[in-house]
Amino acid sequence: MYDYCVIGAGIVGLATALEISRLKPDAKIVVLDKEAGPATHQTGHNSGVIHSGLYYKPGSLKARLCREGAMAMKAFCIENAVPYREIGKLIVATSPVEVERMQALRRNAAENGIAAQEIGAGELRELEPNIEGLAALRIGESAIVSYRRVCEVMVGKLATAGVRIEFGSAVRAIVESGRDVAIETGKGRVTCRWLIACAGLQADRIAAIAGVALEHRIVPFRGEYFDVVRPDTATLVSHMIYPVPDPALPFLGIHLTPMIDGRLTVGPNAVLSLARESYAGNWPSLHDMAAYASFPGFWKMLRANLSSGIREARSSLFRGRYLQECRKYCPSLQLGDLKPYPPGIRAQAVSRDGALVHDFLFKRTSRSLHVLNAPSPAATSSIPIGRMIAETLGIAVSNRHGVPA
Structure with a gap:
């Protein structure tokens, strides 16, 4: 039997496992992920920004954890020789x-x-x-980094600490009793004393098969990016260039971001994704579409955001519309400068009344803790999120934040 099982090898799951192993080096820990490697979904499909935390409501978990997380992420990169640049x-x-x-x-x-x-x-x-x-x-103080590289280093540190990582282990069933939690995977059964689920795009499904009552569903939003390719790409901008966000929306808008690998990307927009994990194209999954179409909150959310949804859909269908959004602040960009770049899919929690859940969302049971909503800046905030989860489970001495039940 394991002491702790973490579902999800994205950056939040890995940071949580790393913190638990640091605090309890003798604990038996296993990390399960259905993919072949780490950072396959949200963690590996974003702009690679270490956010400062200026956007978020003062006093919210996002504001507090992003601020702590930016400092912790930079310290982690320095300690482990992960390249990052504070370009502003x-x-x-x-x-x-x-x-x-x-x-x-x-x-x-x-x-x-x-x-x-x-x-x-x-x-x-x-x-x-x-x-x-x-x-x-x-x-x-805003910076750029490769979160894929951060996760690769975390995996290595976990392996050195004796943590078992089981890739290709899709979770099929979860049964929680008063003494332990049994998890059925495609490779067999795992039993643990404590379960921490950091399942991102599948967070509501993992919670549901564990018997957790939910008042929200995950609705996937597709963020489409372009690679800016032109002779002066390397000198086009030296800072990250962001528009002023619309306070009514949870997305930051289409921005220009110099990447840590030397590329310059522009994006993302935010359109409804027809599948939770379809990156090559927005190909529909009837299973995924039925999951949100059968949820009353989805239709309420759609009605409340209809005009912005239509605008985002136009930018997705017509590259000229997308370019117009970029040219508001960078008028020299041309259609020929924009080359396809892998998209990302954001797991957005939507409540039954149609409201978009803006803050991080957690739920506890007697033997498990579920991270139910961890959108941007979750990557920036991942190290203090892992610390907070450990503290909530009674692993650390202090409990400065505490996860809301």
């Missing part, structure tokens, strides 16, 4: 409405303890000659 971020306002939103965002950043410098159009042009806007916020 510019949030560019291109209309008077966006200038007002940007100033509200600056106040929010101040409440979260983040240095955000407001600059005018002239200084913006000096910093980024290819970017146009009325004003911008400059956040110097």
